[in-house]
Amino acid sequence: MSYVTPKEFAVKMVDAGESKIFMSTKDTLIRAYMAGAILALAAAFAVTIAVNTGNFLVASLLFPVGFCLLYLMGFDLLTGVFTLAPLAVIAKRPGCTWGGVLRNWGLVFTGNFAGAMTTAVLMAVVFTTGFSTEPNAVGEKIGHIGEARTLGYAAAGGAGLLTVFVRAILCNWMVSTGVVAAMMSTSTSGKIMAMWMPILVFFYLGFEHSIVNMFLFPSGIMLGGQFTWADYFIYNEIPVVLGNLVGGLTFVGAMIYATHFRESPKRNANRNDDIAGVPAE
Incomplete structure (x- = not known):
């Protein structure tokens, strides 16, 4: 069967994190460059x-x-490595450090x-x-998206920054679930189906993805959006990167690691007593 059990793909997650830490600078940059370019094109496609x-x-x-294409081609998004790379350090893989x-x-x-x-x-x-x-019309829409998701948050002050941060957490909860979902199957069709679902959820709910925003907001500035680079970084990109880190590492990486990679021993219960309704000693 093509299905990979959680215990098996938890090991794959740690292996992937180790591989990314040791990857050469050239390969890391090329794979990240192509991931950003493809996801940006998918964002332009969706807005159109x-x-x-x-x-x-x-x-x-x-x-x-776009997400499915870039992961099937072995490219890397920041949101994915936020989740995977730390697991190799937590698992104490030789040579894996926080510096890496x-x-x-x-x-x-x-x-x-x-x-x-x-x-x-x-x-x-x-x-x-x-x-x-x-x-x-599409260019105008992109400009307005940038205004709403920078100046709109700025107008709300601290509440706006909290909102964008939480939206970023929720985003990478789903996106990193998509990254892990690709490991749940050994077939191409199974990988695509598993990845598609959480990415659909994040995009339709309007959550904040740092790499999608690397396209939308600079595009918005080029296309006449009434906001600045400082607005973009302060009220969107920086809190979104931090929220993506928290969402992916805590809700996906740490949880799967804790229960599937480091599964606790089973309870030593007496099956006959349980069936009879008597608590085991």
Whole structure:
């Protein structure tokens, strides 16, 4: 059967974290760059669907195509390595250190940002006919998304920052579940089906994903959105990165590690006494 049990894929998670810590700088940057570029293109695809159809559910149903492609091709998102890399240190794999984890996170962030920015520039050319006209309907929509999710949070003050942080936690709870879901099957179709579900949930609920935002917000600035780079980093990217870290590591990585990789001994109960309704000694 193609199904992989939780106990088995928990080991795969730790193995994956170890592999990412020891990956070369070149490979880490290339894989992160391509992940950021592909996910950004999927975001542009989803916004285009939402604008052209007026139906955000359809856009959400189709957005996971980008996530599935990049993971099947072995590329890395920051949200995924937030969850996986620390597990190798926690499991005391030889040579795995927190310094190695931070190095991996820094390289993946850099690669994701560069890839998303590349797609942002290319799509801005498309939306403005080579910057010769005003942005089309999709370009205008992207600009307004950036305004609402920076200045909107800023207007709410501390409550706004709390909201964006919590939305980021919830986002990577789902996205990292998608990362792990790819390990639940040995078949391509099984991997795609398992990844599709949590990514659909995160996107439709409007949660905050740091790499998707690396495309949406720089694009919004290029396309005339009325917010600044400082607005983007202070009221979105920084709290979103922190929230994604908390959500993926706690709700996914730590929980699966604690109960499937480090499963506690079974209770030593007397089956006959339990059946009879008498508590075991």
